[in-house]
Amino acid sequence: MGDREGEQLELEGDGRLNRFDRLGLRRFSARDSVLAVLLLVGLLALFGGGSLLHDADEMQPGLERTVVKGVGKPVGAIADRLPFQDASRRATAFLSPDADLGGGAGGFSTVAAGAGGSGAGPAAGGEPLGVPPVSPDAFTASELGERAPPKLQLRTLLVTGDSLAMPLDAVLARRLVGDGVRVLREAHVGTGISKTALLDWGKLSHEQAARAADAVVVFIGANEGFPMDGPGGGQLDCCGADWAAVYATRVRTMMDAYRRAGAARVYWLTLPTPRDRDRQPIARTVNAAIDVAAQPWANQVRVLDMVGVFTPGERYEDAIDVDGTSTLVRESDGIHLNEAGAEVAADEVQRALGEDFEP
Numbered sequence: 007m008g009d010r011e012g013e014q015l016e017l018e019g020d021g022r023l024n025r026f027d028r029l030g031l032r033r034f035s036a037r038d039s040v041l042a043v044l045l046l047v048g049l050l051a052l053f054g055g056g057s058l059l060h061d062a063d064e065m066q067p068g069l070e071r072t073v074v075k076g077v078g079k080p081v082g083a084i085a086d087r088l089p090f091q092d093a094s095r096r097a098t099a100f101l102s103p104d105a106d107l108g109g110g111a112g113g114f115s116t117v118a119a120g121a122g123g124s125g126a127g128p129a130a131g132g133e134p135l136g137v138p139p140v141s142p143d144a145f146t147a148s149e150l151g152e153r154a155p156p157k158l159q160l161r162t163l164l165v166t167g168d169s170l171a172m173p174l175d176a177v178l179a180r181r182l183v184g185d186g187v188r189v190l191r192e193a194h195v196g197t198g199i200s201k202t203a204l205l206d207w208g209k210l211s212h213e214q215a216a217r218a219a220d221a222v223v224v225f226i227g228a229n230e231g232f233p234m235d236g237p238g239g240g241q242l243d244c245c246g247a248d249w250a251a252v253y254a255t256r257v258r259t260m261m262d263a264y265r266r267a268g269a270a271r272v273y274w275l276t277l278p279t280p281r282d283r284d285r286q287p288i289a290r291t292v293n294a295a296i297d298v299a300a301q302p303w304a305n306q307v308r309v310l311d312m313v314g315v316f317t318p319g320e321r322y323e324d325a326i327d328v329d330g331t332s333t334l335v336r337e338s339d340g341i342h343l344n345e346a347g348a349e350v351a352a353d354e355v356q357r358a359l360g361e362d363f364e365p
Contacts, residue, residue: 143268143305158271160363164190164219164264167226168197170277173345174225177352185365190219198229199256200244211260215270221363222264223355225275228341231288245291254295261299265306271362272307273355274300279317281340286320308358315354316347326350 147154163182165175171193179189192214197205207226214222233241234252242249257274264272276296277289293313300307316326316335325334328350335347343351 141302143303144301146305149304157364158220158362160185160187160220160359162188162190162217162219163221163223163359164192164214164217165223165225166190166192166214167194167224167275168228169193169195170225170228170275170342171223174223174343174348174351174355177345177348178223178355181352181356190217196229197226198232199226199260200230200232200234200253208256208259211263215263215266218266219270221271221273221359223273223275224260224264225351227277227289227292230292231285245287250291250295250298253292254299257296257299258302261303261307265303268303268306270306271359272303273310273358274307275310275351275355276312278312278315278336278343279320279322281322281324281336285341290320308361310354310358312351312354315350316343 160182163178165171165178171191172195175189175191175193179191182189194205194210197207199207230253231244233243234249234256236242236248236252242252261272261274264270274296276293279286280289296309300309313320317323322340324336324340325332327333328335328346333346335343335350337344
């Protein structure tokens with residue numbers, strides 16, 4: 007019984023093969039299969055070889071990407087010299103879901119041409135970039151989950167600003183003298199970033215930077231809120247977004263000078279909320295401008311939040327808790343820190359210094 011069934015299956019199989027032959031078709035041999043694959047690869051190279059490199063760029067790093075790029079370079083070079091690739095692209099354009107964006111501005115390749123710089127500059131083709139490129143200095147190692155760089159050696163510390171910098175400068179000098187740190191104390195009473203009649207802090211910051219301090223502590227803002235020249239001409243009154251933008255630009259100019267292209271570290275203290283309600287919007291705007299100004303250099307410029315330390319929630323207090331004891335930390339004017347307040351601010355400065363410099 008089994009033999010008959012086997013014979014029947016063999017006859018039916020032969021019949022199917024005979025019908026396959028009668029239709030004028032034949033079976034592919036192994037050699038034919040290899041030739042067909044090679045022919046297909048050749049056609050793909052002629053009509054779409056240039057896309058191999060593009061496809062490789064979209065792959066995750068690894069062996070497969072390396073192989074595709076290795077094949078794609080010579081194949082793409084050949085395809086670029088032949089007319090078939092353009093013809094194929096035109097013939098299949100209707101299948102693409104992407105809109106024809108043409109050669110207009112805004113492509114990431116154009117933006118990448120200026121990446122890594124410190125500001126807006128000409129891109130490929132000489133056209134100015136609309137968006138300043140982001141520098142690697144805008145990221146800290148901790149934000150990226152990387153190992154912290156080796157700590158620096160603190161030899162010279164500049165403490166500067168308006169009257170707010172006193173007596174913070176004296177406290178820091180007293181604390182650091184035993185560590186062999188030279189503290190330069192340079193407070194300019196009655197001056198302000200928005201008040202240039204007495205002193206231009208843009209010019210002064212560049213002069214101070216020439217002294218090559220390893221770190222700069224800045225505490226300024228007791229005399230702010232003055233009108234400033236706007237970029238389009240005319241004066242801007244405090245404290246709208248236009249005024250804040252000009253103030254932030256001035257602060258950023260100073261920060262850039264102090265950081266000395268990454269050679270120094272800058273520690274900029276925000277303003278504790280003042281008692282006078284009329285001055286509180288000024289302090290709030292100044293603090294917002296400081297935060298914005300520091301953004302390009304998070305790796306080198308630290309903004310130290312004095313609002314959170316002395317006036318949480320922007321609620322003014324003459325005294326705060328210091329080591330479990332209610333301690334008066336403000337002067338009678340409701341603006342400046344007294345000696346005890348300066349000690350608290352110095353704690354914050356030294357904590358930040360310890361993240362960047364050897365103890």
